[in-house]
Structure formats: structure tokens, C-alpha cells
Amino acid sequence: MRKALLSLLAIGLLFGVSSIQKTITSDRDRLGLTLVQPLENAPPVLAFTTVALGGFRGLISNALWIRANDLQDNDKFFEMAQLADWITKLEPHYTQVWVVQAWNMAYNISVKFSEFPDRWRWVDRGIRLLRDEGLRYNPNDILIYAELSWFFQHKMGANLDDANMYYKRQWLGEMQKVFGKTTPNLDELVHPQTLEQSNRVSVLRNEFKMDPNLMKEVDERYGPLEWRLPEAHAIYWAYLGLKAAETNPTKVKKDDLINVYRRIYQSMQLAFQRGRLIVNPYLVEGKPAFEFGPNLDIIPQTSAAYERAAKEDAEMRDHIFKAHRNFLRDAVYFLYGHNRVADASHWFNYLGTKYPDKMLINGDTNSFPGHITLDQYAFARIQEDVGEANSDDRVKAAVEGLVKQSYVALALGQDQRAAGFKLMANLLITTFKSNVGERIIALPMPSVEEVQKNVLKELLDPEKGPPYEFRSALRYKLGMPGEPPPSSSTNAPPERASSSSSSFSSSKSPGKS
Structure with a gap:
């Protein structure tokens, strides 16, 4: 009798497992917990560890991760970098491995060095780890695209790191391999006519892992962009993240998708403020050989990016609209300051229509839309500056x-x-x-x-x-x-x-x- 009951219980359990097996398999695929497709073009050591070690790879990678943290705490960066390489080979499809190791290099390790060239090597190494390796094995992972975009937007593009101008100069030099020392021309990369142009396309594809056709697509949607500056690359990689999300919608977390939208409108706002490269060969009053100017031609696209992000992110919608309003205020002022008065008037009216219950001049209760003119608004902004x-x-x-x-x-x-x-x-x-x-x-x-x-x-x-x-x-x-x-x-x-x-x-x- 007891055996019969146990047999019935076993049958019942098997039936229960079979009924949820399909859901479990689907969740494993969605969460990236199983290798749906075999690795292609993998190095021999990676192919070996993937097959031979099986489930023990996780235990080994955990031990290596602990050791890598100890080495980093003791400023043994090069040994730590080698362990990081092993960890990524043991867990090539675990996104957090790539993200954390790249972050360590670009942020935690780079600031340990006082010399800017040393810092740049680690920042560049973090970017290459994500771009050249992480995306190679995880081409549809939106989190890696978002992180790579963030490195360009924040680490290289922002001014929080004392070495940020050095990073920008180095990146400008890197981009000269693709564009030469002239204003970027995407058409000649999409349709190269000479051997020299074809060679530059090869550098773009093989070294920087970028597609000139996708660059053209990004430029038409969000530009015109200055591709020698980091903000354009932040937008490019975020845009590829959106395309990956469209390809694999079941594998995308809502928060990750929202982060990609944020990367785009935040980078576009930076490109609007200083997304134009001005060569200054005269070194007037000690200024550097190049300086930044606002990219006023992307104001419509930047405004649209804010509104699109607000539509996607209900939780942060009020904050995004606040940022959008501040952007429009700056857009009007910048256009006026560049003698584009007709454009300034258009966006001044749009600002008033979009936010009719908000003061145009912060703290001035007499500055609601319709109560002040464009000239009065421009003067008030000058007054804030001086x-x-x-x-x-x-x-x-x-x-x-x-x-x-x-x-x-x-x-x-x-x-x-x-x-x-x-x-x-x-x-x-x-x-x-x-x-x-x-x-x-x-x-x-x-x-x-x-x-x-x-x-x-x-x-x-x-x-x-x-x-x-x-x-x-x-x-x-x-x-x-x-x-x-x-x-x-x-x-x-x-x-x-x-x-x-x-x-x-x-x-x-x-x-x-």
C-alpha cells in the first residue's frame, strides 16, 4: 500500500513538473540562463571552458572574482585585469560580469592613477571590453548597450573627471582614423568611392565595431551630430540598444529600456549645449586648440527625444517634463544669442504653449507666457549670467x-x-x-x-x-x-x-x- 501511494505521488509530481516545464524553459531563455545558440568564433580556451567545466564555471568564476577584488584593493591592477579576462571567458553570457569588470576599469581603477595617459588607457580598456567582447557574445543585450552609451556620455563626455578634456582629445585623435582631420562626411563612408575611403570604412567596422549605415540612420533621426565628440557615440550605442530591444522584446526589462531612452535624451541635451567642434588654431588667451559650441540644429530632435522618453517613463514623467522645460528655455536663449531670432521666437512660443502655467523666468511671477516678450526674456537670461x-x-x-x-x-x-x-x-x-x-x-x-x-x-x-x-x-x-x-x-x-x-x-x- 505504501509503495502504491509513493508511486502515485511520483506520477503526480512528474505530471506537475511537465506542466510547468514549458514556462520554466521560456523564463530561462528570457533571462539568459541558458545558451540557446552555441558560441561562434569563440577562442579555443572559451570553447573548452564552456563545454568541459559545465556547471562548475560559476563556482570558479566566483572564486576568481573574490581574488580580483583583493588584487584591486592592493592596487595590483594588471593581475586583476587578467583575472577579469578569465572571468568573462568563464561566464560570457552573464551580462553583469561584463558590466562590472568594465566599470571597474573605467571608473574604479582609472582614478587610481594621477597621470592622464594612464587613466585614459583604463577608460579605453573598459570601453573595448564592452564593445569588442561583451557585445560579441551578447549582441542583443540591452544592458551592455546602455552601459557602453553611459561611458561615452558620462565618463568621457561629462566634466566630472579631471582628465575629461584629455579623454576628448584622445577620442578626437581616434576618430581621425575614420574621418581624417576634416568635418565628418558619412556619405563617403556609406558609399566609398576610393581605396582610401574604403580603408577608413574598414577601420570603422573592424576597430570601432560601428556600421556606417547605422550611423547615417542615427544622424538622420537625431542629428546632425558631430561624430568626433563622445555624445554622438553615446546616442549611437543607445540607439542600437533600442533596436536590440525591438528584436528581443521578451528579454527586455522595462527599467533597462527606460535607461536607454534616458541615455538618448540626456546625450542629446549635452550635444545641444556643446555638440559642435570649433577648431581654434590661434590659441587666443590660452584657449585650447579646439573648443565646443552649441549644436542648435538638433533642437527639434532633442525636444522630441524628451517627449518620447516622458511617454515611456510614467514614473519619472514629471521630472522629464521639468528637464524638457529647462531645455526649451536654454534653446530660446541660445538661438537668440546666435542671432537666430526667428527660430528663437518659434521655440519661445512653443515653450509658452507647452507649459502655460510655468514662469518663463524662474522666480518672476510676472513672467508667465503672454506677459513678457522675447527680448525681455533674453535680457533676463543675460542678467542671470552677468x-x-x-x-x-x-x-x-x-x-x-x-x-x-x-x-x-x-x-x-x-x-x-x-x-x-x-x-x-x-x-x-x-x-x-x-x-x-x-x-x-x-x-x-x-x-x-x-x-x-x-x-x-x-x-x-x-x-x-x-x-x-x-x-x-x-x-x-x-x-x-x-x-x-x-x-x-x-x-x-x-x-x-x-x-x-x-x-x-x-x-x-x-x-x-
Whole structure:
């Protein structure tokens, strides 16, 4: 009787297991707990460990992980890196292994070094671990795409690491392998016409693991982007994460998908602020050989990315809309400051329509949409930048700074930006005179033309001014006679830029430069 009961129990248990086996198998596939497909092109050691060690791989990798942490605590970084390589070979399909080891290299280990080149080696090593190895064995894992995007957005793109400008210079040098020293041209990578172009496509695909067709797709959807800067690559890898999620929707966690959307709109916001590369060969006032300018052409795409993310992320929707509103406020101000007044007016109206119950100027209860003009809003933003705008000394210093920036921009061929700086200088002086009224006698304020005259004299001074090449470029842009080159210089004056200086001499530019 007892045996019969046990037999019935066993049959019942087998039936119960068989009824949930399909669900268990599906969950194992969805969570990546089983190898659905065999490894392809795997190194011999990886193929051996995958087959020979079986379930013991997890125990061995745990022991190696503990040892790697001990080595890291003792600053034995190179031994630790070797163990990390073994761990990833033991558990190639466990995403957290790749993410944690790459994070260790790019964040925890890199900051142990004081020399920037040493830091860069570890940051680059973390990026390569995810891009070259992690995605090789997990091509559809959205978490790896999100992490790789974050490295470009935060570690390389943000300014929290003291070495961030060194990272950007190194990455710029890396991208020159693909684009040369000119503005990136994606069309010649998508359809190479020469052997040299084909070689650069090969470098792009084999070394950087990027597809020129997908780059073109990303650029058309979110751009135009500056592909020599890290933000474009943050967007690229996040976009590939979205495509992987579309391919394998059952394997995607909602939080991971939301993180990818965040990577995109946050990186686009950074690209809007400083996503344009401006080469500065003159080293005016000690500035680096390149500097960043805002990418105003991606404002519509950036706004759309915010709104798309808010739609996907219900929990953080209010925070995203707050960030979106701040972005629109900056967009209006930046457009106005670059003399794109018509575009600034469009987004000023959109800002008021989208957020009708929010103040346009923080803390000013009289600044709700419809109560202030675009010029008043722009002046208030200038006031935030320069401090108390009723102080004549502050205003004079601000105007002089704006005029100087306008001349620097003009010499660099940024005509529209130069005109925008002059426009803001004029607005600042006009508003100051209006505010002080009759006290203008006690608080005299020079005209923009007078400030220009003084600043120009300073910038063109052969003894105390910027380098000869800068002075020559500025003279050409202003239509002034050339300055004889100094005896020690063999450089000829640069050619006149194709755009005229008319946009600088007037308060408004006739079109986009």
C-alpha cells in the first residue's frame, strides 16, 4: 500500500513538473540562463571552458572574482585585469560580469592613477571590453548597450573627471582614423568611392565595431551630430540598444529600456549645449586648440527625444517634463544669442504653449507666457549670467566680454555667433539705459560701437594682442588692410572666409551660417 501511494505521488509530481516545464524553459531563455545558440568564433580556451567545466564555471568564476577584488584593493591592477579576462571567458553570457569588470576599469581603477595617459588607457580598456567582447557574445543585450552609451556620455563626455578634456582629445585623435582631420562626411563612408575611403570604412567596422549605415540612420533621426565628440557615440550605442530591444522584446526589462531612452535624451541635451567642434588654431588667451559650441540644429530632435522618453517613463514623467522645460528655455536663449531670432521666437512660443502655467523666468511671477516678450526674456537670461544688470560696472564688463567673444567668433568663421554676441551686447546696453532713466548722467554707459573700438584696438595690438594669425584673420573678416607679418613668422594670412562680415556689422543675420 505504501509503495502504491509513493508511486502515485511520483506520477503526480512528474505530471506537475511537465506542466510547468514549458514556462520554466521560456523564463530561462528570457533571462539568459541558458545558451540557446552555441558560441561562434569563440577562442579555443572559451570553447573548452564552456563545454568541459559545465556547471562548475560559476563556482570558479566566483572564486576568481573574490581574488580580483583583493588584487584591486592592493592596487595590483594588471593581475586583476587578467583575472577579469578569465572571468568573462568563464561566464560570457552573464551580462553583469561584463558590466562590472568594465566599470571597474573605467571608473574604479582609472582614478587610481594621477597621470592622464594612464587613466585614459583604463577608460579605453573598459570601453573595448564592452564593445569588442561583451557585445560579441551578447549582441542583443540591452544592458551592455546602455552601459557602453553611459561611458561615452558620462565618463568621457561629462566634466566630472579631471582628465575629461584629455579623454576628448584622445577620442578626437581616434576618430581621425575614420574621418581624417576634416568635418565628418558619412556619405563617403556609406558609399566609398576610393581605396582610401574604403580603408577608413574598414577601420570603422573592424576597430570601432560601428556600421556606417547605422550611423547615417542615427544622424538622420537625431542629428546632425558631430561624430568626433563622445555624445554622438553615446546616442549611437543607445540607439542600437533600442533596436536590440525591438528584436528581443521578451528579454527586455522595462527599467533597462527606460535607461536607454534616458541615455538618448540626456546625450542629446549635452550635444545641444556643446555638440559642435570649433577648431581654434590661434590659441587666443590660452584657449585650447579646439573648443565646443552649441549644436542648435538638433533642437527639434532633442525636444522630441524628451517627449518620447516622458511617454515611456510614467514614473519619472514629471521630472522629464521639468528637464524638457529647462531645455526649451536654454534653446530660446541660445538661438537668440546666435542671432537666430526667428527660430528663437518659434521655440519661445512653443515653450509658452507647452507649459502655460510655468514662469518663463524662474522666480518672476510676472513672467508667465503672454506677459513678457522675447527680448525681455533674453535680457533676463543675460542678467542671470552677468549678475545684477543695474550695476554699471557689471554691465560694462559684460558688454566688453560679449564684444570680445564676437570678434573671436568672427575670426574663427562663426559669423552668426559673432552677430548674436553683438545683438546681446546691444540689448544689455539698451535695457540698462532704460532702467536707469535720468540717472544715465551719473551712470554713463558707452555705446556698443565705442566698446568695439576699444576691444578691437586691444585685439589688433601687435605687442599685447593675440597671435599674428588671429589678427590677420580678424582683419580679413572686417575688410581691414592686412598687417605686415613679423620677421619671425613665415605664415601667410589665411584666406578670406566664404561668408561676409555683413552679419557681424548688422544686428541681425539674413540667414543661418
